[in-house]
Amino acid sequence: MTIASSTQFLCFAALSAAVAIGALGVVLLPNIVYSAFLLGGVFLSVAGLYLLLNASFVAAAQVLVYVGAVNVLILFAIMLVNKKEAMAEIPGLALRRVLSGAVCAGLFVLLLRVAFITPWATPGPEPIGDEATIRIGEHLFSDYLLPFELASVLLLMAMIGAIVLARRDVLSADIVTGEPADQGLIEKSRTPLLLETPAPASPAMPTPVLEKR
Amino acid sequence: MLTAPASAMAAALQAPALVTPGLDLEASFTDVLQGFGLSPAAAHLVWLPLPMLLVLVGAVVGVLVTVWLERKISAAVQQRIGPEYAGALGILQPLADGLKLLWKEDVIPARADGLLFTLGPVLVVVPVILSWLVVPFGQHLLISNVGVGIFLWISLSSIQPIGLLMAGYASNNKYSLLGGLRAAAQSISYEIPLALAVLAVVMMSNSLSTVDIVDQQNGAGILTWNIWRQPVGFVIFWICALAECERLPFDLPEAEEELVAGYQTEYAGMKFALFYLGSYINLVLSALLVSVLYLGGWGFPIPVEWLAGALGQSADAPLVQVITASVGIVMTVLKAYLLVFFAILLRWTVPRVRIDQLLDLGWKFLLPIALVNLLVTAGLKLAFPAFFGG
């Protein structure tokens, strides 16, 4: 084993362990802030794996997008709303955990089995190293032109939608008639959805139709 | 030996086989070692840590110089004398500061989250130091000429806000948390125009590599520097770089009138020193990158090759190579420190912006301008390929 390949193997082992343990931590830790920070760690380790595969551009993009944007956003959201609240007890939580754990384990075993019995065409294509950036550009403007351009529509629409939903309209009104509006569904709910709203407002829940007939 | 280097480090450290002549320290060094009878692999292994150490030392010395400059220039601006007893002109003052921080007690507040509290400053400093990988001081005088070059710096600098958030959260202090949140918001807001400004430069030089970017600027000395072709980009980049470094007028995360010291409030001793170090290394790094991207990097205002030609020397002669390399290093550092000087002057001339002004400036002014700049650059590149790097 040469120096290069042993370094490569060690790096791979360390990064994979970091990804696996970090991901488990994200799911299992009770403290959501730790989960979020660990998620950043997982993203970084994945970037490291890309680097091992000689995909340095993808690795840098992974760090920029996932660590620098997605994870920071998640952390922001958590830190701005990190109120300690007593959650309502979920009945049968332990059973649910066992069941979902069993499903996950089953899926894992299935994937593992499939991964081992599939005749993968190894080794894959020769890594092209630094030239990869140019190749990505060429692909984006040739055979992936349509998804590339459609992604711009997607991002534009997501941005506009996010602004519309987050914007605080102080006064809203029916633009045609000028009547005040509440930006809610036109079909008003008879049974209040949130428990905080005063219950006596609607004295009796409307009886189901089928009984009335 | 390392023809298929998948290990990141090995890949990063492989010297590129460029056609351009110049001082290649690695080649000379490994040649010498092989002369002593070492195998090429072993020689490479001995070489590996040297540039990293060199750059680490360089970064730390750069910080010491910057701290001294900051104190001296600040004093001069305010018509004081500044540090004067420690060494000649107080030149040892930063060293004394550093030693003091090293000797101080390392306090972790009682209700703080110890692990994250320690990890925060580390996450702030490490990416900044890693970014020095791509700073070139000459044709071959950089640790790694990776293909993604400047993009590596952009992506690494986006890790920093995580460390700041971590520090702010772990301190268990409302000022710290607010400071951390502000720092992260500021950092991600200004990263976008910054990246767009860099993208315009990258578009002109057809490469992300810092070496190619400098090479493309040094056709005719000072006349072909990017600052003439990208004046708007230069201003955007400099503003954003100051914001990323949290320098005044953008030092809101640690605005002492509002937040005591922001995310650093609870920190003392060596952990505080890490923040301190990180912010100054970042400043020097940003200045270096401005010089690389816009001020011709290691290039002398009149190309050294022309001077050598005028003096009748071959550019490949060993002596000329050494002189060229030295001039390159001196020019890079000189340009960077000129920019550091401007940053310090700015600190004492411009008032701090408010948080809403900061975000408005970033999102509603710099971002559209940067987009327009990118569009105009693309148009100019198509219209005048000779001048804008067709």
Place this chain on the structure above:
Amino acid sequence: MTLAAAADPSTAVTAITSLQLNAGAIAPEAAVLIAMVACLLVDLAGEKAASRWVPPLCYGGLGGALVLLALQWNASPLEPAFLGSFLADNLAVAFRAVVAASTLLSLLISWRYVEQSGTPVGEYAAILLAATLGAMFLCGSTDLVSIFVSLETLSVASYLLSGYMKRDARSSEAALKYLLVGSAAAAVFLYGASLLYGLTGGATSLEAVGLALQTSTTPVAALALVFVLATVAFKIAAVPFHQWTPDVYEGSPTPVVAFLSVGSKAAGFALALRILVGCFEGFETQWKLLFTVLAILSMVLGNVVALAQTSMKRMLAYSSIGQAGFVMIGLVCGTEDGYAAMVLYMAAYLFMNLGAFACIILFSLRTGSDRISDYAGLYQKDPLITLGLSLCLLSLGGIPPMLGFFGKIYLFFAGWADHQYLLVVVGLVTSVVSIYYYISVIKMMVVKEPQEASDVVKAYPTPSWNIAGLQPLRTALITCVVVTAVGGILSNPLFNWASSAVAGTPMLQRVLASSAALPIG
């Protein structure tokens, strides 16, 4: 050696770039995109200008798209566009037309609803047009990356639309649920797509995927099939991937529900045809078995649970699950008639479902209610809604002279001809169940005496059409109802249209030919 390896793909890339882009294939989408951008620009001039100018812009864009789609019909020669990312065959044209028409009708019935709720009109139209764009691209995409991006465009726009009534907790809840479940589905699809990508050895076009799957029927391919199928089932809300549907339909603004139940579903079926029929030929028995189960479950659960609903929107949500089950019969058949019946039923469903939605939107605009019990005695106050809703519901139930009857009978006929007896019998029985709850609504409206009318109906305002935005609603309502009622009698052109949609699709023809060749050879 490395040099040669590096040079080889780059020559391949230059070979690719010299190919024809053939961008004319997406001209209808371009019209929609232009309308969307124009809506956003007009919106900058303020809410007043937006409510004045956005509707005509949308009509122009979608109408233009429909005209351009008509021009693409039976295009020859059929060239792949965007270097194999998109194919405007007749199947794609038909489904894109269904999507565009559903958006057009949904927009017609939206204006008053959106304005009355006080939410911005311009952004609403823009997001709905973006969803349309995603759905239309999804119908014609022939490459995994394009499929994923268009699927996400459709999904993200749908999440935004279902949360558009942002001050309403139900709407926010719907958006959040939809987002979480939808993201999980997208992740599952990506996993399946990555497995397919690995099987092809680095190609993403569906053609390459189909080729790779022909040669290898490894467990990985089966796994990829399951993952892709789960996403398709999520998009068409087939039981047991339907849990999001009732809550999302109840909490979303009603016009959005109208679009989701038709446009989004049509795109899902187009995706199913393209991937399952086009690529997973080798797994035909497996996926047909899975879809049989899904279809039976959808028909039974959708129609039985719809019986117990008290809210009109929720009832239509469950009924749409059942209707999707009927359409799946055509998919399972895999005969020319089966595919044609799918196309025909989607077109019929477009008109009858949107007609029903137009009626319940009009009712809720006037009364602020969507409870079934509140419809009691409506015929005396508002004959138009009563008539329209009755006709549309009868058609949905499959009562003879209506359009829905012919759609359903064609589906059952195709199923019977392909010996899918179980599916057809279940379909017939559940149709009867569905007729029961559709009729009970009609009975509620028509049979009640004036004194038995609900409080809401007793306080019913005199119908007036003066307010801007009600006229388009009336236009849409009458169009849908007329097509539903008369289309059944004059359904021959529709049959021809649906058959030629299948006949003009090389992908389906190839599959049909190969499956026809099997029993003989």
